[in-house]
Amino acid sequence: MDERARRLHTVLGDSGRSVFALDPAVRHINHGSYGASPRVTLEYQAQLKAALDANPMRWFETLPPRHAAVRDELAQFLRVPSSTLAWVPNASAASTVVFSSLELDAGDEVIVTDHAYGAVAQGVTRLVERRGAHVVTVGVPLSAGEEQTRALILDAVTPRTRVVMLDQISSATARRFPVDAVADALADTGILLVIDGAHGLGLLEDPVVSGDHVVWFGNLHKYACGPRGAAVLAARGDVAQRLWPAIDSWGAAEPFPQRFDLQGSLDSTAFLSAAHAIRTMATAFGGWSPIREHSAVLGRYGADLLITALGPISDDDPAIDVGMPVAQQPLVRLPRGAAHDGRSARSLKDAFAEDGFEVGVSTFGGRGYVRISAHAYSEAEDFEAFAERAPRIIADTVAAHSPAR
Ligand SMILES: Cc1ncc(COP(=O)(O)O)c(C=O)c1O
Structure with a gap:
């Protein structure tokens, strides 16, 4: 080499x-x-934690504007409007947010693939079955290319399909899925496309898939090198306004994404440090x-x-x-x-x-x-x-x- x-x-x-x-x-x-974080970002986070502990009351009272500033910087990195981006603690929480906010009727169907992250798929199944709806798992061969994968997923759509959930990059099988092509195909159907971009954030130059019926989420602590405990969820329009944080708190009366800024007394220093990590990496490596x-x-x-x-x-x-x-x-x-x-x-x-x-x-x-x-x-x-x-x-x-x- x-x-x-x-x-x-x-x-x-x-x-x-x-x-x-x-x-x-x-x-x-x-x-x-x-993931792994730059040393200086961990030091920055430690300073934030020290400030939190020095005056917890002031910290939480002044949190929303600091979240907004970080959201703006992350939005620029992700090439989306910051009004479409909400803080969630991790990808699992994002999935919980989406599937607990959905209105599903008995008999409705949610499509996932057999590459879905196990813990997320388990949570989705529990939330979906609680409403009498059910999960349809589509088998996708490891070798399936873009067109075959797209066709397998779309072939599984029926008049009862309400949601399709795809990994942008799967965990166990480390392969991409044709999220843009499926988003295009579903655009006028009213079916919600949920994209688990846990691995896509940072690894892909332009990972967020936007649409009126699309929710995308990604972990800031994987490829983007943020400290653990930070992820973002991107959505717009009516779909966004129907999402509430998994931890219901004082922000509930606010619109999306501000309502995600206060999730009880949850420590958001990882989120507040994520933009620092992204900036540090870019500066360090050109x-x-x-x-x-x-x-x-x-x-x-x-x-x-x-x-x-x-x-x-x-x-x-x-x-x-x-x-x-x-x-x-x-x-x-x-x-x-x-x-x-x-x-x-x-x-x-x-x-x-x-x-x-x-x-x-x-x-x-x-x-x-x-x-x-x-x-x-x-x-x-x-x-x-x-x-x-x-x-x-x-x-x-x-x-x-x-x-x-
Ligand atoms: C594809 C995918 N989705 C979701 C998750 C869950 O991420 P977290 O544990 O940060 O919620 C992972 C974790 O590795 C993952 O690989």
């Missing part, structure tokens, strides 16, 4: 890694799960494009190394055809028997962690996958070390859990 691509440097010549508070003894190749490009190059490099390394212990090809892949978060197929269910995925993830690697392991359709993530702090050595160690760790974990023992 080209020497210059091996690690990203800041505009001042420091290593990308030095910007983050991550433990240098660990190889962090799972940014996709909980914009977001170099970060996205670096992590795409390293993601592909890491996947290629791992595919080659797993070849000798695999009975089929570790390289899989992912329909709409994400270069910064590639997926590699594990040998049969590894991570074939939730429990064995957990064991393998723990075994990687014991060896000093934090990496995503998932199960889809009875097969195990490794999802690697690259970001501004990732270095070629992280993926080289992982590719060198992974076959042994996988083989040992599979052997330890095989029925013969």
Whole structure:
């Protein structure tokens, strides 16, 4: 690999890694799960927390205008009007907001795919079934391209469909979904399109999908590097005005998005620090494009190394055809028997962690996958070390859990 691509440097010549508070003894190749924040943003958040604790009364009394200023900055980054953007603590909360605000009748249908984030899908099912409506899960092959995926989703629409929910980038399978094409197709139907953009925010240059019947949400703590506890939900018009925060509080009488500013005594310093994180990253690395490009190059490099390394212990090809892949978060197929269910995925993830690697392991359709993530702090050595160690760790974990023992 080209020497210059091996690690990203800041505009001042420091290593990308030095910007983050991550433990240098660990190889962090799972940014996709909980993200990581610049050190200076964490310090900024600590200052905000100190101000909160120094005078809690003043803090909460003066919160709405500070939320508004951050919302304006985030809106600029996301290329949407700030009047369409509300603070939610995380993507799960955003989903709860949407599905608890919906009016559904018995027999109505909500379409999701089999790639939906498990915890979100569980919550959606509970809220939908409470109203006598039900969830229709569409199976989408990992290899399905844009047109096939769009067709599979639209074919599932019936006169009872009220909502379609899609991941912009799925978690376990790290693939994109054709959210713009589905939004276009549903535009005049009155069916609400809910887009889980948990991974899209920051990773994609222009992630928010807008429309009169579209709700989009994304986590600020994943690719955008904000502290955990901050996400945004984007909606406009009547759809927006029918949404209330999951924590009903004093803001309830306000319009959207202001009614989301006060969610009881919830600490919003993560949200207030999110714009700082986005600004810090852009300043440190000369914009977001170099970060996205670096992590795409390293993601592909890491996947290629791992595919080659797993070849000798695999009975089929570790390289899989992912329909709409994400270069910064590639997926590699594990040998049969590894991570074939939730429990064995957990064991393998723990075994990687014991060896000093934090990496995503998932199960889809009875097969195990490794999802690697690259970001501004990732270095070629992280993926080289992982590719060198992974076959042994996988083989040992599979052997330890095989029925013969
Ligand atoms: C696609 C997707 N949606 C939703 C979530 C939930 O995010 P949170 O736990 O921050 O609510 C995740 C978390 O990884 C995710 O990957």
